[in-house]
Amino acid sequence: MIADLKPYAEYKESGLPWLGQVPSHWSFGRIKTVLREADSRSPDGAGTLLSLTRVRGLIPHRDMTDKMHSAKTLVGYKRYSPGQIVMNRMQAWSGMFGAGAIDGLVSPDYAVFDILEGHAITLVLERLKSPDLVARFAVESRGIGSGFNRLYTDRFGSIRISLPPPAEQATIVRFLDWANGRLERTIRAKRKVIALLNEQKQAIIHRAVTRGLDPSVPLKTSGIPWLGDVPKHWEVRRLAHAIRLQTGFPFASAGFVQGESRTRLLRGINVTPSGLRWNTVVRWQRKPNDGLDEFALQIGDIALGMDRPIIGSGVRAATVQDTDTPSLLLQRVARLRPTNQLDARFLLLLLRGRLFADYIAPIFTGISVPHLSPEQIKGFKVPLPPLAEQQAIVSNLETETRVLDTAISQLGREIELLREYRTRLVADVVTGKLDVRVAAAQLPEEVEPDTIDDAAEEIDETELRDEEAAA
Numbered sequence: 001m002i003a004d005l006k007p008y009a010e011y012k013e014s015g016l017p018w019l020g021q022v023p024s025h026w027s028f029g030r031i032k033t034v035l036r037e038a039d040s041r042s043p044d045g046a047g048t049l050l051s052l053t054r055v056r057g058l059i060p061h062r063d064m065t066d067k068m069h070s071a072k073t074l075v076g077y078k079r080y081s082p083g084q085i086v087m088n089r090m091q092a093w094s095g096m097f098g099a100g101a102i103d104g105l106v107s108p109d110y111a112v113f114d115i116l117e118g119h120a121i122t123l124v125l126e127r128l129k130s131p132d133l134v135a136r137f138a139v140e141s142r143g144i145g146s147g148f149n150r151l152y153t154d155r156f157g158s159i160r161i162s163l164p165p166p167a168e169q170a171t172i173v174r175f176l177d178w179a180n181g182r183l184e185r186t187i188r189a190k191r192k193v194i195a196l197l198n199e200q201k202q203a204i205i206h207r208a209v210t211r212g213l214d215p216s217v218p219l220k221t222s223g224i225p226w227l228g229d230v231p232k233h234w235e236v237r238r239l240a241h242a243i244r245l246q247t248g249f250p251f252a253s254a255g256f257v258q259g260e261s262r263t264r265l266l267r268g269i270n271v272t273p274s275g276l277r278w279n280t281v282v283r284w285q286r287k288p289n290d291g292l293d294e295f296a297l298q299i300g301d302i303a304l305g306m307d308r309p310i311i312g313s314g315v316r317a318a319t320v321q322d323t324d325t326p327s328l329l330l331q332r333v334a335r336l337r338p339t340n341q342l343d344a345r346f347l348l349l350l351l352r353g354r355l356f357a358d359y360i361a362p363i364f365t366g367i368s369v370p371h372l373s374p375e376q377i378k379g380f381k382v383p384l385p386p387l388a389e390q391q392a393i394v395s396n397l398e399t400e401t402r403v404l405d406t407a408i409s410q411l412g413r414e415i416e417l418l419r420e421y422r423t424r425l426v427a428d429v430v431t432g433k434l435d436v437r438v439a440a441a442q443l444p445e446e447v448e449p450d451t452i453d454d455a456a457e458e459i460d461e462t463e464l465r466d467e468e469a470a471a
Contacts, residue, residue: 001442002179002425005434014162018136022162023432032157034124035113038084042105045074050104052088058100077105078112085125087111092151093138095129111153120169126176126430127161162432172429175436178443183422190411190418191312197411198314201404206354208393209346210383222383226358230383240378242342247306247374248329249295256282264327266297271305271333273314273352276324284328295329300344302336302351303329306372310357317351319344334377346390349397350382 011021014028022028049061058080080086081103088096089109099121106112115121127133136159141149164172211217212231219229222236230236251265262283270276286292297303297320305316320327329335336351338344350356359380364370385393428434 001439005436005439007433008435011432014160016160019132019160019162023164023435026162026164026432028160028162030157031159031161034116034119034161034163035085035157036116037153037157038079038112038114040079040112041108042074042077042079045077045105047074047077047079048102048104049074049077050080050100050102050106052086052096052098052106052110054096054098057098058086058104058106060102060104074105076108078108078110080104080106080112083115083121085113085115085121085128087113087128087151087156089150089152090143092156093134093141093149095134095137097125097128099125109150111156118166119163120166120173122173122176123163123169123430126426127163130427130431132431133159133161164432168437171437171440174443175440176426176429178440179425180422183418187415187418190415194313194408194411197404197408201401201408202354204400204404205349205352205397208397209349209353209355212385212389213393213396222381224381227355227381227383231385233386235384236381237384238378239336239380239382242339242382242384243347243378244337244339245374245378246294246329246335246337248331248333248335249292250331251284251328253282255284257285258283262286265330266303266324266327266333267330268305268307268316268332271303271316271318273311273316273318275318276303276320278324282330286328292328297325297327297329297335298337299325300337302338302344302347304334304336304351304372304377306332306334306377308370309360309372310370315352315356317348319348332371334372334374336377341384341387343387343390343394345394349394355382356380 008023010024012024014020014022050058051061051064052058053064080100082099082101085097085099086106087110089111115124137151137156138149140155140159141151142155143149163169210227210230211219212234214231218232220232222228222230224236227236248266256265263286264278265282265284266276267280267282269280270278284292299320299322301320303318303320309316336347338347360370360372360376363372363376384390425434429436
């Protein structure tokens, strides 16, 4: 059905080069005829703080992976109610618009809008994220450098927007719900296969790091329930004896700067199970004798996210590569620097494996937003083979898991392509490049949209780049 979609029969010129042609029966007016800014402020700061993410929209700030928030009070924060749309003024140029399901408070730097009667919130929201308008928002934003540009309401409201009639908006939303549902089910099926392959890989790794490579080696009791027996010649020690631990400095967000010459700050959001990612970056201007050298990362360090350390795709631990430096450690991220007793690659296997997950499971029982303390990290008891044996285990596992890694990578790429296709389809439909009216009329009576139900989805796989907190 999707493959059979065609353009509308008739179009008209918009008169704007960036917009081009629009369906002849669609309206063509300014955004202020669709949205009206609402500016209701909290006099006492009472309410749930909400933050804007690309994947899940407006969510409670406590559910964010990166919970950095410097304001001491929420007095004067803007009120938000379901049915409204929120714009992050500083990120409008990248399509940061969203809506939420609960009442709450948002940053004064957000803009909150009521949708005028006759318009569907889902359609309007997707239209605001479409490439033509996002490019226009970038042009109309004002400031110093893209990271500090703001799109103010007067310039935002004056931008032209094309929209279908109200009845057709409902038809388009119904079709998109159906199409998104089909694509999401396909993505979920592939993610389940990835999960199964990861389970198989973890089982291989777990046996190697707890029993070694020789199945006939004599064993001894470790004395730790979640570890079990280990080779007799291995040691079992607290991690504190084999690493030097450093947690991040509480850099004030007011001091963040832009510019490639400034030093990157490693936040929790940058630490993923597959490596460090710098899709969203904040920077700091270093000065001579600023006392920050102890927070500098070195190649080979292990970074560990301390807030929600385990997500859907694994433990948020990664090795610092040469491309990750220079950078400084920000609070809620730990740097683990192995001593000469511990191979860094072996340490990463321990952190990413079942041992660490089993260790922190009882610590986090009943905690809605898990957070590791430095003492809890140092208290992790690990099996320590001789250094040469650690290195042999790592080399063997790299060979043994290569096929699984290739399959997981391929499935991940297929998921990324499906997401790119979904983004393109939505953009083509809401901008009028494709007519879905006939296809929507052929859909079943009941079309239930699929929604992302994995709380970790916004920082899983390729969608890590999409999480933005601006509260």
